Amino acid sequence: MDLELALRMCEAALRQAAREGASISVAVVDEGGHLVSFQRMAGARLAGPVLAPAKAYTAVAHGMTTADLGRLAAPGGELHGLAGDRFVCFGGGIPLWADYGEGECVVGGVGVSGGTVAQDVSCAEAAASVWRTR
Template structure:
């Protein structure tokens, strides 16, 4: 479903959004198994971004939810308390990961890291918009 070409366009959209808002980010797209399909890092972006961008995308696929929505669910006493300490520390519970849905199934995700959690989420949604546009064009054929 998410080809290398599509994933490259998705990460580019995330990078373009980051440039527009003045953020320096890394952007990643993973497939439905959480495997990296495409990655880009802006010049001078933070050193943690490459790991966090991929892990945000992985988390979105694994839990079929935006990572920003996990913050409240992982607080002490909440339903998913402790999630962030599992999976070898790979689960990220702050903004920047968004799942890609197709026909009721998560088929991939976009992860962005380097800006604020809100900026990362906005950039990831720019990548998601490319995926949604692809689906719309595909269904119109």
């Protein structure tokens, strides 16, 4: 994950948010969950700078979207109780995958917070599509 690509991913998420009328924060992290790029729109919610990087980190740490993880972490799910200090288990976080010849591995993640869950997911997908078409 390099800065130029991470910035393009953030811009794609912001464009999608503008189309949907949402004010978001967006974070892109590397394979270790470390922040590479972050942007916050004017008027975005106070929690976004905490939740967006946490969603990206959660997606990397578990190798699945935070929406999928949320279903597993819900009462009765096999990962019930997972959500806590570092893991955010609701939509808006997406892991980024790459194949280096030995199979696919997680190489980063994107997290979005500030809209509805559906808007966060849509904006994160817009950012992830930049990764997929790089």
